Amino acid sequence: MDDTFYNHKFKFCSDGDCPLWALAALHALSSLPAPVFRSLLKHVLDEQPVTNM
Numbered sequence: 529m530d531d532t533f534y535n536h537k538f539k540f541c542s543d544g545d546c547p548l549w550a551l552a553a554l555h556a557l558s559s560l561p562a563p564v565f566r567s568l569l570k571h572v573l574d575e576q577p578v579t580n581m
Contacts, residue, residue, distance in 0.1 A: 557565065 560568070
């Protein structure tokens, strides 16, 4: 595989390396069963303010 595949940067990190806390959070979320993840996502989305586009 091309080396450039592994050299991607993260825009939300100002083009820097992804912080370890973000990788740990992604790992923790990936281990949740799908119904629990969907419920968590629904609660997060329900708490977001409504924006008029």
